[in-house]
Amino acid sequence: MAASQHAKICKGCWEQLHVPVPLRGVISAPFRAFGIRPSRMNPNTCTICELMFTKVMRARKITIDATIMFADLRGYTTLSQSQSPDAVSGLLDAFYDECAGAIWEHDGLLNKTIGDAVMAVFNFPLRRETHARNAVLAAREIQKNWRARREALVEAHGLTGSELGIGIGIHSGELSFGEFGHAHRDLTAIGTVVNTASRAQSVAEADQILVTKAVFDRAQPDLKDSHSTTFQLKGYDRPIELYAA
Amino acid sequence: MAASQHAKICKGCWEQLHVPVPLRGVISAPFRAFGIRPSRMNPNTCTICELMFTKVMRARKITIDATIMFADLRGYTTLSQSQSPDAVSGLLDAFYDECAGAIWEHDGLLNKTIGDAVMAVFNFPLRRETHARNAVLAAREIQKNWRARREALVEAHGLTGSELGIGIGIHSGELSFGEFGHAHRDLTAIGTVVNTASRAQSVAEADQILVTKAVFDRAQPDLKDSHSTTFQLKGYDRPIELYAA
Numbered sequence: 001m002a003a004s005q006h007a008k009i010c011k012g013c014w015e016q017l018h019v020p021v022p023l024r025g026v027i028s029a030p031f032r033a034f035g036i037r038p039s040r041m042n043p044n045t046c047t048i049c050e051l052m053f054t055k056v057m058r059a060r061k062i063t064i065d066a067t068i069m070f071a072d073l074r075g076y077t078t079l080s081q082s083q084s085p086d087a088v089s090g091l092l093d094a095f096y097d098e099c100a101g102a103i104w105e106h107d108g109l110l111n112k113t114i115g116d117a118v119m120a121v122f123n124f125p126l127r128r129e130t131h132a133r134n135a136v137l138a139a140r141e142i143q144k145n146w147r148a149r150r151e152a153l154v155e156a157h158g159l160t161g162s163e164l165g166i167g168i169g170i171h172s173g174e175l176s177f178g179e180f181g182h183a184h185r186d187l188t189a190i191g192t193v194v195n196t197a198s199r200a201q202s203v204a205e206a207d208q209i210l211v212t213k214a215v216f217d218r219a220q221p222d223l224k225d226s227h228s229t230t231f232q233l234k235g236y237d238r239p240i241e242l243y244a245a
Numbered sequence: 246m247a248a249s250q251h252a253k254i255c256k257g258c259w260e261q262l263h264v265p266v267p268l269r270g271v272i273s274a275p276f277r278a279f280g281i282r283p284s285r286m287n288p289n290t291c292t293i294c295e296l297m298f299t300k301v302m303r304a305r306k307i308t309i310d311a312t313i314m315f316a317d318l319r320g321y322t323t324l325s326q327s328q329s330p331d332a333v334s335g336l337l338d339a340f341y342d343e344c345a346g347a348i349w350e351h352d353g354l355l356n357k358t359i360g361d362a363v364m365a366v367f368n369f370p371l372r373r374e375t376h377a378r379n380a381v382l383a384a385r386e387i388q389k390n391w392r393a394r395r396e397a398l399v400e401a402h403g404l405t406g407s408e409l410g411i412g413i414g415i416h417s418g419e420l421s422f423g424e425f426g427h428a429h430r431d432l433t434a435i436g437t438v439v440n441t442a443s444r445a446q447s448v449a450e451a452d453q454i455l456v457t458k459a460v461f462d463r464a465q466p467d468l469k470d471s472h473s474t475t476f477q478l479k480g481y482d483r484p485i486e487l488y489a490a
Contacts, residue, residue, distance in 0.1 A: 113429070183341070
């Protein structure tokens with residue numbers, strides 16, 4: 001997505017505070033001088049939105065109903081063992097970019113990139129009743145675009161013998177979102193929902209999207225043809241049903 | 246560590262560019278107006294250091310010899326399944342703070358917090374020949390301080406039936422460090438070294454530190470009494486020797 005396609009005013013401030021905060025163009029300059037600029041986690045929102053709880057809600061963290069998506073580039077570990085860091089980093093750029101585009105298009109926040117994985121939050125700061133569905137649609141778009149691009153990417157970067165696919169896990173529910181830690185401040189989501197989404201991703205095959213029953217129920221009718229499989233996830237007492245989306 | 250104990254000028258700029266960049270006090274105000282402030286990843290360095298490759302080296306990423314440490318709070322997933330997000334978030338604050346203090350004391354960069362885990366990089370932007378040893382010492386300090394605090398923490402937060410310990414994995418070698426992705430810019434480390442450190446952490450028991458042979462060799466004589474065990478890590482063709490530090 002080119003910068004010109006991004007929102008001209010902050011969607012978060014407009015929707016929640018009814019204040020037009022310019023993000024781009026000459027009029028945004030005085031705002032930028034005060035540190036108000038497009039968020040790196042979602043360029044349609046601003047740095048005020050990122051810290052909405054501290055600046056607006058006077059809290060450090062909030063408990064919200066939200067959806068968490070983890071996407072992981074499979075085969076990347078093997079690839080990075082056999083080829084130079086520079087050769088494989090272009091591939092990771094492409095992976096991050098595909099994820100970012102799809103997440104932002106569905107009003108999610110690209111909260112973290114961790115090695116060959118990304119973590120996204122849906123329903124903050126942009127509130128969307130359909131956050132579970134938004135995450136599913138973003139995941140499908142990531143898979144579709146990656147399948148279309150991967151052969152050309154592998155060839156362009158002179159890589160060999162790799163099967164690169166993306167595994168995705170999604171879960172919805174109550175979680176803590178905000179700044180954790182006092183010394184090192186960092187914006188992140190915490191709770192079972194986050195852990196379960198991460199574990200669902202870890203059991204997803206390449207090219208697969210696995211969602212929990214909470215997501216399955218909320219994202220209907222988009223998942224009406226989904227079937228579930230039972231998994232015993234690490235760190236969980238009871239087996240869990242995951243649906244292929 | 247209190248703010249007053251942090252460096253008054255940026256250690257990174259001083260060591261590498263011989264430029265005194267004030268981080269604290271009245272004299273730092275004009276610098277702050279230009280966005281130069283203490284880094285959230287290491288408060289003894291500044292935001293210029295975070296982006297040293299773009300501002301100073303005119304590259305987006307660099308290949309460096311470095312040490313990666315992953316630390317993960319065990320038992321936290323189980324805890325967050327049974328208790329409220331707010332009750333457990335105080336515990337995570339304490340975990341992040343202990344990690345941050347130890348990492349910074351040994352000149353590392355707290356690069357990421359991801360749910361119940363943190364990832365640190367040693368040898369950037371502060372260059373230290375002893376980066377492997379620094380990481381081991383930071384890990385030992387985290388374990389020591391956590392063992393001393395955890396009972397009081399569990400009690401203070403009204404938590405029950407949990408055994409909270411930290412598992413740590415460390416690996417050294419060449420990796421890519423910089424900004425990956427074009428749309429979403431984010432500072433991170435990429436490469437086998439990162440993946441191997443993460444996998445070593447995943448097999449470490451609570452209260453344990455597991456390091457690779459590369460770290461074992463470099464951190465002598467601090468590891469002279471360490472013994473190795475063979476592990477078959479997920480995603481790796483060959484078994485790997487890990488040393489308890």
